Amino acid sequence: MTDDNVSLITLNKPLRCIVKLGGAAVTCKHEIEKINEENLGILSMQLSQAIMASDSSKNVPGMDWSKRPGVSEISIPLDDFREQSLLESSNFIVVHGAGSFGHFQASRSGVHKGGLQLIPIVKAGFVATRISISYLLPETLAWAGLVVSVCIYLIPLAHAGMSLMVTSLNLEIVRALAREGIPSVGMSPFASGWSTCQRNLASADISQVAMAINSGFVPVLHGDAVLDTVQGCTILSGDVIIRHLAELLKPDYVVFLTDVLGVYDRPPTDPAAVLLREIAVDEDGNWSIVKPVLQNNSKQVEITVAAHDTTGGMVTKIAEAALIAKLGIDVYIVKAATDHSLRALKGEIKTEIPDDWLGTVIKSSPS
Amino acid sequence: MTDDNVSLITLNKPLRCIVKLGGAAVTCKHEIEKINEENLGILSMQLSQAIMASDSSKNVPGMDWSKRPGVSEISIPLDDFREQSLLESSNFIVVHGAGSFGHFQASRSGVHKGGLQLIPIVKAGFVATRISISYLLPETLAWAGLVVSVCIYLIPLAHAGMSLMVTSLNLEIVRALAREGIPSVGMSPFASGWSTCQRNLASADISQVAMAINSGFVPVLHGDAVLDTVQGCTILSGDVIIRHLAELLKPDYVVFLTDVLGVYDRPPTDPAAVLLREIAVDEDGNWSIVKPVLQNNSKQVEITVAAHDTTGGMVTKIAEAALIAKLGIDVYIVKAATDHSLRALKGEIKTEIPDDWLGTVIKSSPS
Numbered sequence: 196m197t198d199d200n201v202s203l204i205t206l207n208k209p210l211r212c213i214v215k216l217g218g219a220a221v222t223c224k225h226e227i228e229k230i231n232e233e234n235l236g237i238l239s240m241q242l243s244q245a246i247m248a249s250d251s252s253k254n255v256p257g258m259d260w261s262k263r264p265g266v267s268e269i270s271i272p273l274d275d276f277r278e279q280s281l282l283e284s285s286n287f288i289v290v291h292g293a294g295s296f297g298h299f300q301a302s303r304s305g306v307h308k309g310g311l312q313l314i315p316i317v318k319a320g321f322v323a324t325r326i327s328i329s330y331l332l333p334e335t336l337a338w339a340g341l342v343v344s345v346c347i348y349l350i351p352l353a354h355a356g357m358s359l360m361v362t363s364l365n366l367e368i369v370r371a372l373a374r375e376g377i378p379s380v381g382m383s384p385f386a387s388g389w390s391t392c393q394r395n396l397a398s399a400d401i402s403q404v405a406m407a408i409n410s411g412f413v414p415v416l417h418g419d420a421v422l423d424t425v426q427g428c429t430i431l432s433g434d435v436i437i438r439h440l441a442e443l444l445k446p447d448y449v450v451f452l453t454d455v456l457g458v459y460d461r462p463p464t465d466p467a468a469v470l471l472r473e474i475a476v477d478e479d480g481n482w483s484i485v486k487p488v489l490q491n492n493s494k495q496v497e498i499t500v501a502a503h504d505t506t507g508g509m510v511t512k513i514a515e516a517a518l519i520a521k522l523g524i525d526v527y528i529v530k531a532a533t534d535h536s537l538r539a540l541k542g543e544i545k546t547e548i549p550d551d552w553l554g555t556v557i558k559s560s561p562s
Numbered sequence: 563m564t565d566d567n568v569s570l571i572t573l574n575k576p577l578r579c580i581v582k583l584g585g586a587a588v589t590c591k592h593e594i595e596k597i598n599e600e601n602l603g604i605l606s607m608q609l610s611q612a613i614m615a616s617d618s619s620k621n622v623p624g625m626d627w628s629k630r631p632g633v634s635e636i637s638i639p640l641d642d643f644r645e646q647s648l649l650e651s652s653n654f655i656v657v658h659g660a661g662s663f664g665h666f667q668a669s670r671s672g673v674h675k676g677g678l679q680l681i682p683i684v685k686a687g688f689v690a691t692r693i694s695i696s697y698l699l700p701e702t703l704a705w706a707g708l709v710v711s712v713c714i715y716l717i718p719l720a721h722a723g724m725s726l727m728v729t730s731l732n733l734e735i736v737r738a739l740a741r742e743g744i745p746s747v748g749m750s751p752f753a754s755g756w757s758t759c760q761r762n763l764a765s766a767d768i769s770q771v772a773m774a775i776n777s778g779f780v781p782v783l784h785g786d787a788v789l790d791t792v793q794g795c796t797i798l799s800g801d802v803i804i805r806h807l808a809e810l811l812k813p814d815y816v817v818f819l820t821d822v823l824g825v826y827d828r829p830p831t832d833p834a835a836v837l838l839r840e841i842a843v844d845e846d847g848n849w850s851i852v853k854p855v856l857q858n859n860s861k862q863v864e865i866t867v868a869a870h871d872t873t874g875g876m877v878t879k880i881a882e883a884a885l886i887a888k889l890g891i892d893v894y895i896v897k898a899a900t901d902h903s904l905r906a907l908k909g910e911i912k913t914e915i916p917d918d919w920l921g922t923v924i925k926s927s928p929s
Binding site for chain 2: 385
């Protein structure tokens with residue numbers, strides 16, 4: 196893609212971290228379109244601690260000043276802000292997935308046929324309705340081999356449905372972060388002019404993201420339905436957005452928050468599954484397991500095949516993570532709302548991986 | 563401002579109408595941050611009829627596929643879409659205000675001091691809280707003569723608060739329109755990179771708006787908190803957005819939906835108030851009342867002073883409307899969710915103003 200604007204993008208201070216809030220980490224698996232409030236709350240608190248630098252004993256006043264249900268007034272913690280000195284904060288970007296929509300991807304991988312008994316939401320949420328999932332995701336249409344003309348007919352419908360849900364989720368996440376004092380601002384890729392050409396990123400103006408950061412905000416982007424110059428429209432995943440942002444803004448590290456401890460060598464439901472602690476990516480993008488030392492060390496193909504994430508997203512995640520690591524940026528895949536995620540967000544894994552830290556580090560192999 | 567992108571903007575077919583949903587028309591006056599569901603519903607239905615061309619007997623299936631409260635499944639009217647042939651539709655853009663936020667503008671005009679008894683929401687919603695309104699709107703800060711440094715400190719706070727509420731409203735409006743079959747897509751000016759310089763529009767990329775229209779969508783923009791290159795940030799009003807869109811995209815006509823029948827010569831609560839049916843704007847931007855013929859026809863200054871709208875927005879509205887009319891584009895100011903608004907949206911006022919139509923037409927005077 197052309198990046199005419201790359202030279203114009205300068206941040207006042209370096210970007211410390213891009214955080215991916217995985218759909219599975221912030222939404223309920225067993226109920227469609229329901230946010231996992233508890234996880235989102237903890238996760239927002241941890242992010243606040245990581246962003247607001249060292250002194251976590253300070254109470255950061257909330258920034259969600261929306262009217263509370265059942266209350267006729269708006270309350271703003273004005274005094275809290277008066278007492279608050281300007282906290283030293285780091286530059287962060289948050290990107291989240293499409294929540295329940297991830298399950299559509301699962302179905303794309305064939306999980307919707309074989310996995311119904313394993314994934315209650317597929318059964319409870321989608322299959323029991325009159326919906327064909329194809330009608331929600333044009334991307335799925337393409338996979339199903341349906342012709343472009345059908346897609347064009349469905350573009351407004353698909354975008355209307357998809358975009359509404361994703362933006363609802365975005366609003367709730369922005370709110371949750373704001374409640375913890377993070378100056379979060381939602382920025383929809385569709386509205387920002389991100390578009391694709393045959394499902395590959397074609398244009399993505401990040402100057403507004405950079406300006407928002409320079410003004411002290413934490414931009415919150417999300418996987419979105421976008422226009423595609425060839426097939427009309429498609430779904431741009433949060434992972435692709437993160438890679439693009441990482442390429443241009445060079446964060447210190449990237450954290451993927453998910454609902455499992457990290458990447459395993461086989462489905463984590465398998466009792467023999469081993470958590471992969473460190474994966475190295477070489478210049479050609481090939482990756483190998485550094486830690487633990489497995490008996491058969493050529494596990495690469497096996498992991499690729501063992502798409503164990505219920506949302507089917509782990510393979511994409513690793514592939515995208517590998518592309519980021521190739522740039523020399525460490526990637527941590529870690530379970531959301533745990534002590535491990537807090538340490539990852541704070542950058543404590545940066546120099547070396549502590550023995551008591553559980554998660555997967557993906558980094559470029561020293562050449 | 564520079565409009566480098568103007569030459570690149572071409573619509574597949576002409577833009578028929580830009581609609582402003584006034585804050586007063588879609589939110590409840592007496593309860594803060596509460597949407598006037600009834601008005602919004604009627605208004606969405608009328609818009610749907612206006613957009614979906616002539617045959618209003620056809621039932622247009624809804625596009626809000628979000629989960630309904632209390633229902634565990636998502637229902638998509640798939641069969642309805644199958645039976646639906648592609649309806650001929652017109653290009654529309656919807657822009658809405660900031661709802662309850664308009665009242666801050668009222669306070670800016672001094673209403674917050676003298677008008678408390680007249681405007682229950684100011685009393686009930688804001689004054690009873692610990693909030694100083696200044697802390698919500700940096701624009702107000704500037705008016706109050708506070709220094710820029712204070713504003714810079716408050717930017718993230720102000721935007722966090724403001725942006726959240728405006729985007730909530732945007733989501734609800736997009737939803738209401740989608741329910742009536744309008745392929746509406748929310749597009750926040752902040753995310754789209756609109757910015758100001760000393761409160762004047764400095765950059766506003768509308769190429770994404772044009773692309774969305776060409777793909778068959780109805781973009782829904784809104785008054786927003788945006789970055790300002792000099793004072794840090796400010797509020798960009800929906801009216802300014804409309805003028806800019808009108809300048810570049812040349813709609814057939816522009817409709818301002820509000821909560822009164824139109825523009826009066828004095829506060830509509832005054833029994834002697836006269837509804838102004840037609841206002842002419844000359845090349846220099848001066849305006850005169852064409853209809854009705856008032857005894858003293860030099861009412862111009864009086865109207866300017868009689869800022870009768872409770873939100874204080876009518877003077878701005880007329881000024882912006884006059885600038886649009888100067889471009890040769892008719893502007894209709896009309897009460898939302900009435901037969902008059904439906905006729906205005908359908909363009910029935912275009913050739914001549916029917917006697918039984920109540921509202922205000924602002925057009926350029928023949929030179």
